[in-house]
Amino acid sequence: MRIAVDLNRCQGYAQCAFLAPDVFVMHGDEALLYDPDADEAQRAKVAQAAAACPVQAILVDAVDTGGAVATADASAEVVSGAR
């Protein structure tokens, strides 16, 4: 599954790291590291993390591998997690 986190929106609340620790890891107080290609087995936990994110920074299956952007929610913003 593909995951993107809008790191401009992310405020480091760490809800995602608590709910899906195999995918999201806090690095220091505010930096978030995550696996953009998380294992399918993590889907339920990632969905919980996305729902719990206070700023809706987590997008699931919103980015395809070809670089094109497709979102289910037209108002969603997609920003690459790579920095």
Ligand code: SF4
């Ligand atoms: S829950 Fe949202 S705001 Fe908090 S660290 Fe995760 S992505 Fe960032």
